[in-house]
Amino acid sequence: MNLEARLSQIEARLAALELASRTPSNPSEGAFWALDYLRQTARPGGEVVFAGHAEVASGTWGWQWGLPVGSLLSVPWAEVAPSLAALAHPLRLEILRAVLNGKSSSQDLQHLVEVGTTGQLYHHLKELQSGGWLKAGKRGSYTVPPERVIPLLVILSAAGGEALAAQVKE
Secondary structure: OOHHHHHHHHHHHHHHHHHHOOOOOOOOOOOHHHHHHHHHHHHOOOOOEEEEEEOEEEEEEEEEEEEEEEHHOOOHHHHHHHHHHHHHOOOHHHOOOHOOOOEEEEEHHOOOOOOOOOHHHHHHHHHHOOOOEEOOOOOOEOOOOHHHHHHHHHHHHHHHHHHHHHHHHH
């Protein structure tokens, strides 16, 4: 990784830490309390922040991350393409959903209807591992790394938009 990319990553991590230190202890009421707070505290040019708290089969996870918009627009996005590409298959998304719901062994995952052959399953597992979305454990078990649980759910929420939100409300 070149010096510029490393510096960008360090700046992003510092921005996230600074943002975390400015988080309100008692947010105001209202549908846009987070956005209202961000408007008051964001750096010039704005910030993008995501956070979440999730209780899934592997545990309870909390995560918060933020980046200044200027930094986000200045770094090369091509570096994240492999991670996003790993998510760009319906079966891989189902595998991740199954793992988050407690089906962590390759035997459990093989029973997903859409999987097909064992070779196909391992191909998709390998792609998810390469993209950083899965970690292999003991005896053919898999987990979504804790630092990826909330980002995965954020990506799905953002990509699904209102259509996904409507299904959740049903």
